[in-house]
Amino acid sequence: MQSEAVGYRHTQHVGLLLIDHPPVNVLGAAVRASLAHGLQAALADDAVQVIVIASTGKAFCAGADIAEFNAPMKEPTLQDVFAAIEAASKPVVAAMHGVALGGGLELALACHYRVASRDAKLGLPEITLGVIPGAGGTQRLPRIIGAVAAFDMIVGGTPVDATTARHLGLIDALIQGDLMEGAHQFAEQLLRRGAGPRPTRDRSVDLTGFNPAGVAAVLEKHSRALKGRTTQQLVIEALSAAIQPNFDAGLAMERRLADYSLSTTESRALRHLFFAAQEFKKLGGASGGSFELIGPRMMDAYASESERLMQEGATPEQVDSAMETFGFSAGPARSQKTPASTNGVERRAIDAAEIMERCVLQLINMGARLLEEGVALRAADIDVLWAQSYGFPRYLGGPMFYAGTLGLAHVRQRLEYYRLRLQDDRWTPALLIERLARRGETFEQWDSERRAPEPAHLR
Numbered sequence: 118m119q120s121e122a123v124g125y126r127h128t129q130h131v132g133l134l135l136i137d138h139p140p141v142n143v144l145g146a147a148v149r150a151s152l153a154h155g156l157q158a159a160l161a162d163d164a165v166q167v168i169v170i171a172s173t174g175k176a177f178c179a180g181a182d183i184a185e186f187n188a189p190m191k192e193p194t195l196q197d198v199f200a201a202i203e204a205a206s207k208p209v210v211a212a213m214h215g216v217a218l219g220g221g222l223e224l225a226l227a228c229h230y231r232v233a234s235r236d237a238k239l240g241l242p243e244i245t246l247g248v249i250p251g252a253g254g255t256q257r258l259p260r261i262i263g264a265v266a267a268f269d270m271i272v273g274g275t276p277v278d279a280t281t282a283r284h285l286g287l288i289d290a291l292i293q294g295d296l297m298e299g300a301h302q303f304a305e306q307l308l309r310r311g312a313g314p315r316p317t318r319d320r321s322v323d324l325t326g327f328n329p330a331g332v333a334a335v336l337e338k339h340s341r342a343l344k345g346r347t348t349q350q351l352v353i354e355a356l357s358a359a360i361q362p363n364f365d366a367g368l369a370m371e372r373r374l375a376d377y378s379l380s381t382t383e384s385r386a387l388r389h390l391f392f393a394a395q396e397f398k399k400l401g402g403a404s405g406g407s408f409e410l411i412g413p414r415m416m417d418a419y420a421s422e423s424e425r426l427m428q429e430g431a432t433p434e435q436v437d438s439a440m441e442t443f444g445f446s447a448g449p450a451r452s453q454k455t456p457a458s459t460n461g462v463e464r465r466a467i468d469a470a471e472i473m474e475r476c477v478l479q480l481i482n483m484g485a486r487l488l489e490e491g492v493a494l495r496a497a498d499i500d501v502l503w504a505q506s507y508g509f510p511r512y513l514g515g516p517m518f519y520a521g522t523l524g525l526a527h528v529r530q531r532l533e534y535y536r537l538r539l540q541d542d543r544w545t546p547a548l549l550i551e552r553l554a555r556r557g558e559t560f561e562q563w564d565s566e567r568r569a570p571e572p573a574h575l576r
């Protein structure tokens with residue numbers, strides 16, 4: 118039975134598996150099953166001596182289906198399919214165009230040869246989602262381009278272009294003209310040379326420069342993006358497993374580390390922002406005409422609190438340093454147009470922890486008020502806005518997601534504490550916070566309960 122997600126046909130000795138799953142050929146359950154099925158067909162076809170895997174549309178493959186991340190992957194898993202490709206008795210060539218990302222590149226790494234067109238962009242962006250490549254990427258990439266270059270690509274997360282990929286040895290040929298024609302010629306050349314399968318798992322890892330100094334240099338290169346992050350440590354552990362000779366043990370270790378990475382708050386926060394940003398883009402700024410009010414009103418609450426802290430005796434440097442430690446790209450005092458006058462204020466040391474807590478609680482409380490008023494329609498929109506435009510640390514998922522990780526009961530209690538201590542109504546918990554705290558819910562749950570984009574009101 119021929120399935121739709123991956124087509125199979127052959128021309129002379131070359132069998133072609135063509136992934137056709139718009140818009141970006143994500144490797145969901147149906148595609149994986151279809152790819153495995155197509156591979157069996159090509160291997161069983163006596164006329165076929167070389168197999169090419171390519172895709173239709175704008176991209177070779179955008180990777181695993183992120184929407185499937187919250188449940189165990191249905192069989193055949195990516196690991197199953199890639200193991201079958203690598204073990205194939207006929208040489209398998211990946212022919213890439215557009216992006217080959219995450220599981221998409223891991224698919225190519227499991228093939229015996231790789232070619233790409235000039236527009237190709239190849240990368241393992243998993244770290245931007247707080248996870249490590251979990252379908253062989255940490256084990257196969259170092260066997261192809263060496264341990265240090267693999268570490269750089271995995272912790273950097275940025276795709277490389279086709280020319281760089283060629284220099285790294287990630288692809289065997291850069292196709293100048295038509296990709297399908299070029300891939301076909303490449304396959305014919307393999308046949309003429311009598312080249313057989315070349316399983317990546319059988320290759321050894323080039324360890325040149327993979328020592329503490331080399332690792333530190335790569336971490337330093339990406340230090341801005343890695344600030345506050347922990348996933349890079351898991352990448353180091355997975356690569357350390359790759360340099361052991363037992364490939365299957367390395368794969369098993371990668372699997373355990375990848376599963377663990379999926380469970381971290383860092384990963385949940387980053388995936389939350391990925392989907393929230395997609396939704397946001399689709400609806401063109403989901404909170405409609407009121408959207409431009411959200412940023413400034415929250416900024417006002419946040420900046421006013423930082424000013425009050427300075428009036429109470431904190432220095433601007435202390436406030437900035439605390440908020441930068443929290444993870445903001447720049448502290449609030451530094452970015453204020455008219456710095457608050459603190460002349461004559463008696464300096465008193467205020468704990469960095471108190472500065473962070475007060476500024477962030479004010480942000481959360483104002484965000485909740487804007488949701489109550491219907492100025493913001495979804496908490497996730499606020500998160501995207503603050504992560505994209507106001508320097509809120511992405512790995513905390515935005516202020517409203519972060520409130521959920523603290524627990525709304527805790528948020529309510531701390532607001533109440535400051536209301537009593539500072540005798541100031543601005544600390545009165547928003548009714549929405551009261552309600553969520555009572556129910557033990559998060560803003561994410563509140564968002565998902567509200568299907569239609571209608572003005573928010575308290576039920």
Ligand SMILES: C/C=C/C(=O)SCCNC(=O)CCNC(=O)[C@H](O)C(C)(C)COP(=O)(O)OP(=O)(O)OC[C@H]1O[C@@H](n2cnc3c(N)ncnc32)[C@H](O)[C@@H]1OP(=O)(O)O
Nearest residue numbers: 140141143179180181182183184218219220242251252395
């Ligand atoms: C073990 C393996 C792990 C992994 O593989 S982790 C996943 C690694 N991959 C990624 O992180 C890639 C994420 N996607 C992107 O960066 C972009 O997308 C592209 C560069 C691939 C394409 O960008 P553009 O041309 O602007 O299209 P678009 O509107 O972003 O995407 C079209 C639709 O495709 C969905 N989508 C894209 N990638 C994935 C994915 N990996 N899993 C699930 N869905 C994905 C989007 O959400 C959207 O959907 P809608 O049209 O409904 O808004």
